[in-house]
Amino acid sequence: MKIAILALQGAFAEHEQMLRLLGVETTLIREHWEDVSGLIIPGGESTSMMRIMRDEGLFEPLRQAILDGLPVLGTCAGLIMLDRNHLDVMDITARRNAYGRQLGSFNTEEEFAGIGRVPMTFIRAPYIEEAGPEVEILATVEGKAVAARQKNMLVTAFHPELTADTRIHELFLSMVTSSSNDSIPR
Numbered sequence: 001m002k003i004a005i006l007a008l009q010g011a012f013a014e015h016e017q018m019l020r021l022l023g024v025e026t027t028l029i030r031e032h033w034e035d036v037s038g039l040i041i042p043g044g045e046s047t048s049m050m051r052i053m054r055d056e057g058l059f060e061p062l063r064q065a066i067l068d069g070l071p072v073l074g075t076c077a078g079l080i081m082l083d084r085n086h087l088d089v090m091d092i093t094a095r096r097n098a099y100g101r102q103l104g105s106f107n108t109e110e111e112f113a114g115i116g117r118v119p120m121t122f123i124r125a126p127y128i129e130e131a132g133p134e135v136e137i138l139a140t141v142e143g144k145a146v147a148a149r150q151k152n153m154l155v156t157a158f159h160p161e162l163t164a165d166t167r168i169h170e171l172f173l174s175m176v177t178s179s180s181n182d183s184i185p186r
């Protein structure tokens with residue numbers, strides 16, 4: 001199993017470290033798309049990430065790979081990148097910088113479906129403002145959806161790579177494993 005981490009800007013090194021801790025091989029994607037078993041789109045700044053992605057010609061290959069079923073984990077800006085207004089692969093609309101000035105960055109702990117209570121670090125984070133019927137909301141903070149899954153796509157508004165808790169990454173890796181065991185042709 002090899003997982004690609006989009007490394008155009010933002011917090012990609014922390015995801016790399018987390019996967020190393022879990023014994024998973026990674027490759028940093030900057031210019032060329034590679035054939036991999038899964039993809040992580042990290043936090044950062046979605047406007048810059050979008051611009052660099054287009055400049056590097058990564059927008060279409062990446063979008064197509066996700067539509068073809070490649071498992072993807074999007075965290076914070078990565079959640080925004082997958083929504084209807086960006087890569088348009090997931091049936092969600094993200095609200096950017098959604099927590100106001102004082103609450104721009106904060107830590108909390110909340111229930112995550114199927115996992116239990118997990119620590120959550122928010123940094124000028126979005127939340128999911130609207131989600132289509134195929135989207136399963138996995139966690140909410142103060143009534144706002146902050147994590148969700150739709151088929152091969154898993155998103156969190158918080159940064160699981162910035163805590164010592166590896167369970168969100170493990171959930172993603174289990175999606176990767178079950179997708180590669182999947183015999184249904186795509």
Ligand code: GLN
Nearest residue numbers: 043044045046076077124
């Ligand atoms: N505020 C950033 C954006 O709108 C996301 C912040 C993050 O990824 N930590 O893209």
